[in-house]
Amino acid sequence: MNPNKALWEKGDFTRIAAAMRESGEALVDGLGVTPGLRVLDLGCGDGTTAVPAARRGAEVLGVDIAENLVAAGKRRAAEAGLDNLRFQQGDASDLRELDDESFDLVVSIFGAMFAPRPFDVAREMTRVTRSGGRIVMGNWIPGDPTLVAQVLKTSAAYTPAPPEGFVSPVTWGVETHVRERFEAAGVPAENVVCERATYVFISPTPPTDLLQTFKHYYGPTMNAFEAASKDGRADELEAELTGIFEAHNRGGADRTEIPATFLKVVVTKP
Template identity: 40%
Template sequence: MSDALRAGLRANWTQGDFGEVARFAQPAADAFVERLALRPGERVADIACGTGNLAVPAARAGARVSGIDIAPNLIEAAAARAAAEGLTIRFDEGDAERLPYDDASFDTVLSMFGVMFAPDQHRAAAELFRVCRPGGRIALASWTPDGFVGRMFALGARFVPPPAGVASPLRWGRAEDVAALLHDAAELRFAEGRARFDLPFGPAQTVAFYRRCFGPTLRAFAALDAAGQARYADALEELWREANIAPDGRTCVEAAYLEVIAIR
């Protein structure tokens, strides 16, 4: 990863207040960890751990957990969550393309809506395998291109194109692309999951919330002039309103993701 890409990626997640966004995905993260049936003492790595949505429930299950993220503010928030619950979790600042762990260090390597954002996808995939022990598993959840979050990302790219030469993170949400990235796996299993975002305000306020708290959206707005910002806000509100299943003034959207289990 170049210094410029690393700085941009870090800025995506240090700006705004990602913890406020991540808490709406916590139920999906809890269910994801529960399906893994982690054993007490199991060595677990949460790659691009954010504010600890996977690391915290994994530690509650008795696993020995390490979490890593490129954004120092998210690491601080995750560590505070763990400390508040009396959980022992190692948190490191770093990126998914250069993990600071020894070969075969973990029984299970996790990432939910995290490693998919690494610019060098092949290197990130190789790192997942490197730190996983032979016979261990890599468990991933990534937004699908056709799901709600994939459509939201595609909308953002229409207004602010991504850096040239960087593959779409939504490749991790297509089974055929994941199979190519994880071609060294002894076994691959795929399933579709759904994360429900249930926000206590309407679509217009939801756009304002993401514009304030979600780093990628915040930065996209900042790159536009006033007219572009207005058009982008209107398009986002239309997308949220179209997908909203709440009848009572709230905003509730179900977003599809691809769940992958790879056995090394």
């Protein structure tokens, strides 16, 4: 099986996404989504940004590598009565089933950054975007002191080294790499704008509950706990992650409200 597909089908990202809905709505509010706009949400999960975009009248296609998340997205669309929202399985590195210049807006929030072959990802996103259209990415930043970057960094420290040639997903959070990838896809450097932005994980339960959700349902963290258990270090990993979740929480003892910084990338296709 495709390792990336296996990673995201391993858990159940819908459990994490439940804490991301409010920020997903806020992000879509800032994208200028209008009725009839053709939108591709790449690495869409169960629709954290696809559903709000469809509610604003856009014609939305959500594509994700994980079949369980595609199924969950279809259920959400049906329950919301959104016949302008479709979901299908696909790989951000190879969107051969999608036509050239078929979308006005391509969105990928913490999605396509995890796909292999980042230059192929940039090329494919650019190819399916119409001239004058936009690509908007949200990417976690390596070494950033906020939540998700620290969770990924800590998890990686307990996980076996990746295979030779592996490109870390968080390189998408480095502006020079982003520009290099889109320039190779034919986008001039001046058409790529990067800025830091904030996503907030919100839950009515304590931050330790959100940690348990990551432990049991988030692929990278699940892998880290499996590896740590084999080495007898699972308690050590849990203690480290507990410290991270509690230190970053702004919601008090019984509520989770944890901000996480990401790199927002806006590309205008020439």
